[in-house]
Amino acid sequence: GQNIDQPTEMTATEGAIVQINCTYQTSGFNGLFWYQQHAGEAPTFLSYNVLDGLEEKGRFSSFLSRSKGYSYLLLKELQMKDSASYLCAVKGNYGQNFVFGPGTRLSVLP
C-alpha cells in the first residue's frame, strides 16, 4: 500500500526555524520530493532526496532516512511569504506514479 503522513497544520514566528516531518510507506521508492503551494496556486518544486542525508538549498533543507521511511523539510529565517502548504511526495519504482501526502499548512506569524 501507499501511505504518506504529515502534520495537518503548524504555526511559527517570523525569523524562527520550523521542521515539517513526513513519514511514508510505499511499495517502491525512487525519490522523495517537497513542494510548496500557496493558496490558490499550483505546487512549486522545492527539493528532492534520493539518498540518505541532508540536502541544503538556501533557507530550505531536506533530510531523508530511507530505512526509517522518514523525511523532514527545514525552513530557516522564516518569512511571512513562507506561509503556505508544504507537500511531501514519493516517487515509486519505474512506471509507478508519484504519491502525495495530505500537505502541512504552515502559518508564519509576525
Added chain:
Amino acid sequence: KAGVTQTPRYLIKTRGQQVTLSCSPISGHRSVSWYQQTPGQGLQFLFEYFSETQRNKGNFPGRFSGRQFSNSRSEMNVSTLELGDSALYLCASSLEILGVQETQYFGPGTRLLVL
C-alpha cells in the same frame, strides 16, 4: 524554457455536462500526470501518460478519461459532471531519462466549478 501551461484557467459548468481540459508540458517532457485537488481530499492522482500511452491510473470512475498526443500535449475529459467534481485540476510534466523519471513540474491548474 516555457513552463507547463493549462487551458482554460477557469470553467463553470452545470451538472450532466462534459468538460475537456488541456495541458501542454514543458518542451522535451514526455510524461504528463493529472491530479484533482479539493480542500478535503488533497492532491489525488488521476492518471499518467507517457509517449501517448496511459501508464498509470488512479481510483476515479470511468467518467474521467484522458489522452496524450504525439507532441506530448494531453487532454482530460470528464463526462456527466457531478457537483463533487468541482476542484482544481492540475497537470504536471516530467522528463524521463534512461527510465528514470525526474521531478514533476506543475501547471497553474484549471479551476472547475460545477453548478
